[in-house]
Amino acid sequence: MKYLLKFKHSDYSSQQAIILAGWTNQQESGKGKKKKQVFSPVISHWPKEIQTLFKGVATHQQFTGEMGQSLSMTDSRGRHIIAIGMGLRGKCTFEMLRKEGAKLYNALSSQAEKLSIDFDSFVIKNRRDDSLAMLLEGIGMAAYRFNKYKAKAKPPLLTTIYIDSFNPKITKANINSMANTLERTQMIVAAISMTRDLVNEVPNVLNSVTFAKKVDEDIKSLKKGVKVKILDKKGVIKEKMGLFLAVNAGSSHEPRLVHLSYTPKKVTKNTKHIVLVGKGLTFDAGGYSLKPSASMMNMKFDMAGAATVYGAFRAAVQLGVNAKVSCILGMTDNVISNQATLPDSIIKSRNGKTVEILNTDAEGRLVLADLLDYASDLRPDSIIDAATLTGAILVALGGEVCGLFGNNDKLNKQLLxxxxxxxxxxxxxxxxxxxxxxxxxxxxxxxxMGNSRFGGSGKAAAFLQQFVGNDIPWAHLDIAGIGDSQGHLPYCPKKGSSGLMVRTLVDYLDNV
Structure with a gap:
């Protein structure tokens, strides 16, 4: 989809639909001093013909600009004008703006080839750039589709969105800033789309080898000078990653460890080094602790941790963050064969600790353990891992909230x-x-494993903590609940990868 910024123009002849925000305004209503909602349109810059038509239709349809309302009309030149009720402007949040952007796309993507958004009417808190970013994030995230395997996938009609501003006081600096915001937002949305594409890919196509190849090709296509190191099975053996190899033992595909390194243009003694670590189980059947068939559904999503940290790394590289960032991904599947690891086995980890394998379906923590030890050797300022680690996190927090565990209050607060x-x-x-x-x-x-199923997420995090180097701040994101979209957000698919936590990690990397 193409976005175009337009300033101080009034020719809507080429657009099929014009969108603006309608806001309510509270006014006193007589002796009781009760508040009533009154529509407060932002249309003074529009041609008189449209202003007159708009006010007349709004009055006739009793449009007050309340959240959830909408107003549609067509002027004498055939231009479609749509107002979206946004409620009280002072109470509107940026998340509400993001959601409205998504709803706008979902409602109109099949109705018009081109949209013109009267951007000035959507600005809240006098923060033009932030308002633009949120609106476009909502639109861009809602526009995502994964339909590569459909024989007759119908593309959306909408191809172009014009961002119009009529502010007479707008300066060249304002225009440049908005252009930068547009570019930045598109980078973040592209990273989220990449994460979703990787997670949604089917397991007969995405295995450890093809996953590593996709990441390698994608990051090199950005031409940002990222260093790429990929370890095959021989490399993993050389690193003495016994736990990682134990999970991979039953697979017909060799494991892969992908190590990406980004260094900013300017490095000083204050430059932070952050390591992102991701669990990349391309399919989890449970090994000999075999899952029931119903529980295997959507186990292609078990690599969402790796896809999430890669998406965040990708965006950080494109944005040119000031931190040094490494991204370490461990890729394998967890299946059965005559070579698969048996329950009751004892395996030696990379850091020398031995682990009794009580349940081969608690495999993600085994892969992460060796990855965290590997990451610790880099002596970074902090390590953050992401994984679809435990079903217990769904019991604790539901499908909308990500669990955070860690050993450092400062890092936890920064992520929060x-x-x-x-x-x-x-x-x-x-x-x-x-x-x-x-x-x-x-x-x-x-x-x-712990002794009981209670507190499973915390016990899994406690296991991971044993493999983090001394005095290294570490945080663990258990995304098992949120990695798979629950359909509660208009900018996330009803089914499939949500792409959530990419934006949180990007914000952290951009501000650390």
Whole structure:
């Protein structure tokens, strides 16, 4: 989809639909001093003909600009004009603006080839750039489709969106800033789309080898000088990643470890080094602790952690963040063969600790354990991992909230702040000493399960913590609940990958 910025023009002849925001305004209504909602249009810059028509239709249809209302009309030149009720302007949030952008796209993408958005009417809190970013994020995220396997996929009619501004005080600096905001937003939306594409890809196409190849080709296509290191099975063996290899033992596809490195143009003694780590299980059948067939549905999504941190890394590279960023992805599947790891096995990890494998379906933490130890050798300022790690996080937080665990209050607060700033739900949960005690084994250093199913997410995080280097701030995002879209957000698909947490990580990397 193409976006075009237009300033100080009034020729709508080439657009099929014109969109503006309608706001309510509270006024006193007599002796009781009760408040009533009165429509407050932002149309003074429009031709008189449209202003007169608009006010007349709004009055006739009792349009007050309340949230959920809409108004549609056609002028004498055949131009379609649509007003979207936004409620009280002072109470509108950027998340509401993002959602309205998505609703706008969902409602009109099959109705018009071109849309013209009267951007000035959508500005809130006098923050033009932020308002533009949120509106376009909603539109761009809602426009995502995964239909490559449909024989007759019908493309949306909408191809072009004009962002119109009639502000007489707009300056060249304002225009340049809006253009930069448009470019930045498109980069973030493209990263989210890449994450969704990877997660939605089918498991007979996306395996560890093809996953690594896709990431390699995509990051090199950006031509940003990212260093790429890919370890095959021999490389993983050389790194002594026993846990990673144990998960891969039953697979017909070799494991892959992808290590991406980005260095900003200007590096000083204050430049931070952040490592992102992602679990990339391209399909999880459970190994010999075999899942029931119904539970295998959507297990292609078990690599969403790797796809999420890659999407965030991709956006950070394009945006040119000031931090040094590494991205480490561990790719395999978890299936059965005569070579697959048996329950009750004891495996030696990369950091030397031995692990008793009580359940081969608790495999993601095994892969992450070796990856976290590998990441710790880089001695970064912080490590953040993302994984669809536990079903227990769904029980704790539902399908709308991501679980946060970590060993550093400052890092946790930074991530919570980033999530809040982009309106993604992140909730901190504890890693207590009792969880750490419960994962100790009688016959090995550790075991990959606790003694009961209760507190499963915290116990999994406690296991991961054993493989993070001393004094390195670390955070773990359990995205098992949110990686698969629940259909509750208009800018996420009803089914398939949500792409959530990419924006949180990008905001963190951009501000660290």
């Amino acid at each position: 702040s980033s999530a809040n700033s982009v309106s993604e739900y992140l909730w901190q949960l504890p890693v207590i000493d009792e969880f750490c005690d419960e994962i100790k084994s009688n016959i090995a250093d550790l075991k990959n």
